Amino acid sequence: MGSRSDQPPKAGTSAQTEAQSTAQTETLHPDAQGLDLRADAEILDTLLDGQLRALEAVASARTAISAGADLLTNSLHNGGHLYYAAAGSSALMALADGAELPGTFGINADQISIHMAGGIPANGRMPGHTEDDDAAGAKAAATVAANDVVIALSASGSTPFPMGFARTAQAAGAKVIAIANNAKTPLLNLADVAICLPTPPEVIAGSTRMGAGTAQKAALNMMSTLAGIRMGHVMDGMMVNLIADNAKLRQRAIRIVSTLTQQDAEAAARALDQTGGAVKPAILLLQGAASPTAAETLLRHNKNNLRAALAQV
DSSP states (O other): OOOOOSSOOOTTSHHHHHHHHTOGGGSOOTTOTTGGGSOHHHHHHHHHHHHHHHHHTTGGGHHHHHHHHHHHHHHHHTTOOEEEEEOHHHHHHHHHHHTTHHHHHOOOGGGEEEEETTOOOSSSOOOSGGGGOHHHHHHHTTTOOTTOEEEEEESSSOOHHHHHHHHHHHHTTOEEEEEESSTTOHHHHHOSEEEEOOOOOOSSTTOTTTHHHHHHHHHHHHHHHHHHHHTTOEETTEETTOBOOSHHHHHHHHHHHHHHHTOOHHHHHHHHHHTTTBHHHHHHHHTTOSSHHHHHHHHHHTTTOHHHHHTTO
16 A cells, blocks of 8 residues: 655656656667567567566556555445546546446446546547646546545656646545556555556557556456455356346346356346346345345345345345
């Protein structure tokens, strides 16, 4: 867990400038000399090796990732809001994580906000200057409250937009999880939970959409999935808080209900019809709950944990 700095460096200070100039993510990769002269297969081998080495950096952050998952679980379980704040490639990793949580774990989409410097692009243009606007980050955090949690991402660890967001959120009493790829950087220093992913230099120097982005995405996947599991939304590797609202998810829900109850697909489909496509109450119905209302009551009394509710059927 990262310690919170009493006076984190402001955007544009010498501490931030030094962090940017010495960032591991900006240095040259030792195997990149003459990269453009090599055969395709050799280039791809070098790129793949860069991705694999970036993923190895995630292993050292497992304790911090677990601590971050605890903050997510506590906030979302108690009606809090999850905010992501980032710029550029880091923001795209945040978008990929946050946008999937409602569909995967049934988390209320209204509990999730994703703030990207300059806004989410509708085409291939991402304006670079917007990441330098810490005031815009602070303004974006105006609605953050004490029960909320923020995931702030920056490969460099010193990007002003997420820094401004994180400081304002902490002032409101929210918890901040920081993810960065350079150690001892301002964003990590101010965080309640600091997740440092010390990825090696990028094969294309400074192209943090590559190794740094891969490591960030893996860490986000692990943290949000662990939180989903701790909230009782996964059972035996299946997404039991799924709401089946299209044909593909309907078939997945039928398979989940059928597998966990050892009933046939027709019985699973009938139960899902009674519960409006909600998997957990459908499973409880097939395991002995008297009605959909009774199933929902069981879940409510057990903090929406299916395994605990099944023990009381």
